[in-house]
Amino acid sequence: MARGRGTVEPSDDLGIPWGMRVAAGWSWRLLAVFAVAAVVIYLVAVFEQIVVPLLVALLISALLTPTVIALAKRGWPRWLAIVVALVAFTAVVAALVVLIVWQVRAGLPQLERESVAAYDRARDILSDPPWNVSDKQFASWIASAGALAQKDSGVLIGGAVKVGSTVGHVLAGALIALFATIFMLIDGRGIWNWIVRLFPRAARSAVSAAGDSGWFTLTRFVRVQIVVAVVNAIGIGAVAFFLGLPLAVPIGVVVLFASFIPVIGAIVSGVIAVLIALVYAGPVQAIIMLAGVLLVHLLEAHVLQPLLVGGAVKVHPLAVVIGVAAGTGIAGVPGALFAVPLIATVNAMVTTIAAGKWRIQEIEPDEAPR
Structure with missing residues (x-):
């Protein structure tokens, strides 16, 4: 019944207003959703050595499925x-890992010499007026900075340490990922x-269509994110190379x-490049490096993200x-690595189900995989 100005909201036999009953209905449904999400997160945390x-x-x-399909269409087995x-x-x-190891080993002697020189420069600058910092105070600051960095980095690397706290766990995870990739x-x-087929028969059409939509979004996201990561790497790496920075x-x-972690990964890696420029080259080079990093991020934010990532992730x-x-x-x-693809995939699946445009079909046990 429509409620106009001056009308009284209907209530039940207990005198509970209609608005309160609606709020209560939404509340317990939201609590149920949060409870299911909490259980899922708990199970993922317990079985993370398999889930990750x-x-x-x-x-x-x-990433590889489009390549496999393209080769198969060309007649390859x-x-x-x-x-x-x-x-x-x-x-x-x-090749990328070997390149990093080779470059680090080749540049390690120069890096050690420049590290000592940078330490001496910073100590000399701070020991002069108006700072007048003693060697003891400077050493204590360095120790405090190292302790703070170690404390803060624990949040970021905690998940990686949990996943592979030992070599055995790393190898086991790599084998699981390899065999799972092959079977997929x-x-x-x-x-x-x-x-x-684990879902009720009436829901299979919707679930199947949602899965197709989610998989399409995931494949597009991975390919687009590779393009973004390559552009970021070439841009920031080129600026560091022309400035003559070590490594x-x-x-x-x-x-x-790092760019495979959207937003945060590129920012953190850019900050590292600026700090390297400041320590090993000087403030002018650090400002130029900062300008290069900002230019690359502006390109990503105003060109790549709207044109590529926005269309793929939505x-x-x-x-x-x-x-x-x-x-x-x-x-x-x-968690940072899988957050965005998970959000994008779930968003595509939920949108497909909410739209209700899937084709009514039944998936029989003997249906051949497409």
Whole structure:
């Protein structure tokens, strides 16, 4: 019944106003949703040594699946396309790691000399007026800064340490990720069909359509994020190289990997580049490095994000920032890495279900994977 000006809201037999009953209904539903989310987070934390490698395998599969499909359409046997894609991916990652190790080993003597020189310059500047800092005070500041950095970095690396606290855990996680990736590339559709059949028959069409939409969004996100990471790495690495900074190539590679954590990763890696320029080159070079980092981030924020990431993820930037921050607080580096793809995928799936535009179909046990 419509309620106009001056009318009294209806109430039940106990005299509870209509607005209170609506608020109570929403409240217990929200509490149920939060309870389910808390249980899911708890289970992920308990089984993180399995969940994290599976999520890594899911991202790698989303990256390699278009390549496998393209090679299969050219007449390649599917097994050969999968092997070629995996070998190429492994070779690229291994080459980047070897490049970092080689550059660090080659530049370590120069880095040690410049580190000592930078320490002496800072101590001499602070010992002169108007600072008049004694050597004892300077040493205590250095010790305090190291302790603070170690304390703050514990939040970021805590998740990584939990995932691989020992070499055995790292190897086990790598093997799980490898085998999961292989099986997802071989029979990903069959695995998803099996998951869909766990739902009630009336909900299978919606779940199947939501899965297709989520997978499409995930594959687009991974490919677009690689483009963004490469642009960030080339831009910041080039500025560091032209400034003559030590370890310019490793800086670019670190920016490349860090950029897979949207927003925060690129900012943190850019700050590291500016600090290296300040310590080993001087304030002028640090200002130039800062300008280069800001220019790259402006390019990402006003060109790459709206044109590429915005179309692939379709999530508001504020949600991205909050999701990355929440993921970092909950699970450290893995949480920051998986936060945005998880938000984007879930958003696509929920939007598909809410739209109600899926095709009514039943998934039979003998249906062949697509």
